[in-house]
Amino acid sequence: MAERFKLETGLTTARKVRPRRFGGDQILKGLVGAAAIFVVLLLIALGVELTEGASLSLTTFGPGFLIGTTWDPVHEIFGALPYIYGTLLTSALALLIGLPIGLGVAIFLTEKVRGSKLFGYALGTLVELLAAVPSVIYGLWGLFFLSPVLKTYVETPLHAYLGFVPLFASVPFGLDFFTAGIILAIMIIPTVSAVSRDILNAVPNSQREAMYSLGATHWEVIRRSVLPYARSGIFGATILGLGRAVGETMAVTFVIGNTPRITASLFSGGYTLSAVIANEFAEASYPLYVSALIEIGLILFGLALIINLFARLLIWRMTRTTRFRV
Amino acid sequence: MENGDLGKGTYRRRHLFDRIMTGFIFLAVFVAVLPLVLIVADVVIQGGAELSLDFFTKLPTPVGIAGGGIANAIQGSAILIGLASLIAVPIGVGAGIYFSEWPESRLSAISSFMNDVLAEFPSITIGIFVYIIIVLPTRTFSAVAGAAALSIIMIPIVARTTEESLKIVPVSLREASLALGIPRWKTVLRIVISTGRSGLVTGVLLAIARATGETAPLLFTAFGSGYFFNSLWSPIAALPLTIYTYGTSPYSDWIAKAWGAALVLVGFMLILNLGVKLLIGRRYAGVRAEI
Numbered sequence: 001m002a003e004r005f006k007l008e009t010g011l012t013t014a015r016k017v018r019p020r021r022f023g024g025d026q027i028l029k030g031l032v033g034a035a036a037i038f039v040v041l042l043l044i045a046l047g048v049e050l051t052e053g054a055s056l057s058l059t060t061f062g063p064g065f066l067i068g069t070t071w072d073p074v075h076e077i078f079g080a081l082p083y084i085y086g087t088l089l090t091s092a093l094a095l096l097i098g099l100p101i102g103l104g105v106a107i108f109l110t111e112k113v114r115g116s117k118l119f120g121y122a123l124g125t126l127v128e129l130l131a132a133v134p135s136v137i138y139g140l141w142g143l144f145f146l147s148p149v150l151k152t153y154v155e156t157p158l159h160a161y162l163g164f165v166p167l168f169a170s171v172p173f174g175l176d177f178f179t180a181g182i183i184l185a186i187m188i189i190p191t192v193s194a195v196s197r198d199i200l201n202a203v204p205n206s207q208r209e210a211m212y213s214l215g216a217t218h219w220e221v222i223r224r225s226v227l228p229y230a231r232s233g234i235f236g237a238t239i240l241g242l243g244r245a246v247g248e249t250m251a252v253t254f255v256i257g258n259t260p261r262i263t264a265s266l267f268s269g270g271y272t273l274s275a276v277i278a279n280e281f282a283e284a285s286y287p288l289y290v291s292a293l294i295e296i297g298l299i300l301f302g303l304a305l306i307i308n309l310f311a312r313l314l315i316w317r318m319t320r321t322t323r324f325r326v
Numbered sequence: 327m328e329n330g331d332l333g334k335g336t337y338r339r340r341h342l343f344d345r346i347m348t349g350f351i352f353l354a355v356f357v358a359v360l361p362l363v364l365i366v367a368d369v370v371i372q373g374g375a376e377l378s379l380d381f382f383t384k385l386p387t388p389v390g391i392a393g394g395g396i397a398n399a400i401q402g403s404a405i406l407i408g409l410a411s412l413i414a415v416p417i418g419v420g421a422g423i424y425f426s427e428w429p430e431s432r433l434s435a436i437s438s439f440m441n442d443v444l445a446e447f448p449s450i451t452i453g454i455f456v457y458i459i460i461v462l463p464t465r466t467f468s469a470v471a472g473a474a475a476l477s478i479i480m481i482p483i484v485a486r487t488t489e490e491s492l493k494i495v496p497v498s499l500r501e502a503s504l505a506l507g508i509p510r511w512k513t514v515l516r517i518v519i520s521t522g523r524s525g526l527v528t529g530v531l532l533a534i535a536r537a538t539g540e541t542a543p544l545l546f547t548a549f550g551s552g553y554f555f556n557s558l559w560s561p562i563a564a565l566p567l568t569i570y571t572y573g574t575s576p577y578s579d580w581i582a583k584a585w586g587a588a589l590v591l592v593g594f595m596l597i598l599n600l601g602v603k604l605l606i607g608r609r610y611a612g613v614r615a616e617i
Contacts, residue, residue, distance in 0.1 A: 039437050112348070134595065242561050297451045
């Protein structure tokens with residue numbers, strides 16, 4: 001502190017003015033520093049408490065918990081594989097559908113409507129509002145509108161004509177992996193498009209101009225010069241979207257069907273990590289049951305942590321390098 | 327790019343392809359916006375029929391009995407958000423000030439990174455965490471536990487927006503203040519914060535908007551209740567909980583109530599988000615989607 005005071009005021013040598021040891025500066029730094037430390041402690045406490053809460057289940061089942069396929073509270077047998085499977089399958093489905101659409105919106109906003117500020121602004125606002133809608137509303141809408149619509153107009157025809165493909169093998173139910181995947185796709189579009197849009201905006205114009213000067217069409221500029229340049233950042237946006245899909249609870253709980261099952265068929269009811277916690281946690285009647293559910297939460301914690309660290313690293317690297325290159 | 331690509335014979339083909347891809351991009355935009363329109367329309371149509379004065383002022387009635395409202399849920403949400411803001415705003419703003427004013431310290435780097443991670447955390451794990459540290463020791467679901475869970479959702483949002491809005495305060499303002507001999511703490515509190523005030527307020531509003539819609543962390547902390555608020559240490563109702571419980575019930579009059587509650591919630595969110603956007607502009611409003 002004394003060093004900085006010297007730099008800022010240049011007074012230390014001329015007159016012996018020193019900051020008081022516990023002056024206002026120290027107090028302010030101490031207070032706001034404590035808040036910053038609190039954030040760190042919060043995340044650490046989250047991990048520690050979840051691990052501790054899951055310890056009974058961890059010692060009882062060991063690593064077998066991750067590959068166990070039976071979830072039977074009555075006989076005290078717990079295995080998480082159907083839930084892990086459901087979470088991964090619905091998230092993958094969400095990415096498969098949400099990524100091209102979210103990226104399309106980002107390309108539209110950065111490459112197509114550059115000149116028209118107002119239209120781009122209005123459209124960007126609409127997509128951002130999609131992120132503001134609470135997930136319980138997505139769930140309600142998914143249950144009463146999307147699920148019947150998908151069942152009648154998408155799932156039934158697919159099953160009728162392509163029923164021999166394992167993916168579409170079972171009789172459509174409406175409340176299944178497919179509907180959950182679509183709902184999640186809708187929910188991650190704003191994330192993917194907002195992050196990709198920032199990344200695409202960071203691509204220097206010289207990249208585009210060089211391609212145009214060669215006589216390339218608009219799409220060729222995007223495909224061969226903009227997208228390759230933004231590749232790692234878009235990958236980061238994808239992973240961030242994945243993180244959101246993995247952690248999403250309420251919307252999925254409404255439409256997943258809530259049956260722990262591992263099957264290739266998208267039209268079969270399933271279950272996810274977050275949905276089983278939401279449904280059973282308040283009713284869990286004995287310590288091992290609660291502990292098993294907390295371990296499910298711990299798996300979710302681990303997945304989210306890895307996904308987020310990875311995404312942050314990619315985005316951070318991308319925005320850092322462009323800052324120097326521009 | 328190979329020479330052949332730009333040859334004369336490929337001109338038509340390349341431009342046709344360009345058109346097709348442009349078409350796909352327009353299609354993507356249409357598909358992305360469509361759900362918002364459908365959701366809002368559905369909520370307004372289904373929920374609009376439910377709205378009446380009773381809906382906002384009465385307690386819910388048991389299944390099969392007409393009338394009644396969701397006044398307890400609206401009251402509960404307001405209390406939960408108020409309590410959560412009391413916890414989250416000082417901590418979030420404090421951390422944000424630290425990130426922005428002492429960016430060179432190692433704590434700043436670590437904490438700011440963890441703040442980003444916390445912002446993206448599955449909210450249901452936060453519910454479990456609060457269940458373990460508050461509900462278990464006190465042996466009751468409570469308003470305090472619900473508010474604590476919501477505050478953990480809010481802190482990272484407030485911290486990030488505070489940092490962003492203080493960072494854009496010009497260095498020259500700080501230098502001018504320090505040159506007058508005003509100590510650093512006074513410079514931060516009086517000059518920097520009052521200049522970045524609108525961004526700070528925006529951050530708090532966005533955090534409130536986000537927390538109001540959160541359901542998962544409340545399931546086993548606030549738990550829900552059919553009555554008005556009576557004490558900080560007993561279960562409390564909340565709008566999203568009402569939507570969840572009523573929406574997944576088999577009774578048609580409860581489902582209708584869920585749509586009504588959904589309209590109230592969506593209306594609140596849209597007004598808050600659009601209001602923030604119109605007042606402040608897109609600089610901060612985008613933060614919700616980006617952090």
